[in-house]
Amino acid sequence: MTAPAIEHIGILVPDLEEAIERWSAATGYTFSPIARYRTSRYADHSNPEPHDHDARISFSREGQPRIELMEVSGDGTHSAAQAGVHHLGFRGIESPEDRIAELAAQGVGVDGISYDAEGRILLCFTEKTALDGVRLELISSLPGPVVADDGSTLPTDPETGRPDMWAGAR
Numbered sequence: 001m002t003a004p005a006i007e008h009i010g011i012l013v014p015d016l017e018e019a020i021e022r023w024s025a026a027t028g029y030t031f032s033p034i035a036r037y038r039t040s041r042y043a044d045h046s047n048p049e050p051h052d053h054d055a056r057i058s059f060s061r062e063g064q065p066r067i068e069l070m071e072v073s074g075d076g077t078h079s080a081a082q083a084g085v086h087h088l089g090f091r092g093i094e095s096p097e098d099r100i101a102e103l104a105a106q107g108v109g110v111d112g113i114s115y116d117a118e119g120r121i122l123l124c125f126t127e128k129t130a131l132d133g134v135r136l137e138l139i140s141s142l143p144g145p146v147v148a149d150d151g152s153t154l155p156t157d158p159e160t161g162r163p164d165m166w167a168g169a170r
């Protein structure tokens with residue numbers, strides 16, 4: 001199999017607006033309007049039952065790999081204690097379940113899974129300790145629950161079929 005390239009690098013920050021300013025200045029990159037990955041079906045070590053997860057995010061236009069800045073939220077995988085380089089993101093994973101099984105066979109577990117209403121995996125993170133403090137994020141090809149920062153629906157990007165985080169910038 002051809003191993004997929006890293007699509008983005010996720011960095012968890014305490015203050016998203018401030019981080020966008022700092023990272024824009026330091027890299028020269030342009031960051032998207034702030035959006036939210038908002039779901040009521042996220043499970044992680046803080047609570048293995050599906051629960052609310054509402055992470056404010058912004059992606060760089062440049063890449064790949066792009067830079068994803070995420071604001072700390074919740075008590076689990078995205079809590080303030082986890083700030084810093086957080087994950088390497090891989091998109092278009094055909095079967096997250098198969099990848100989870102492969103990784104589990106290597107001793108790499110999962111901490112953080114987002115499910116859709118049908119119980120399918122939208123994304124998952126490997127556990128932080130398995131790979132030297134950095135997670136892998138495995139993102140399925142199903143569209144994720146991304147909304148605008150004010151909670152409104154984003155238009156669908158016709159190219160990707162995913163919510164268009166750049167809609168507000170045009």
Ligand SMILES: [Fe+2]
Nearest residue numbers: 010068089137
């Ligand atoms: Fe990510």
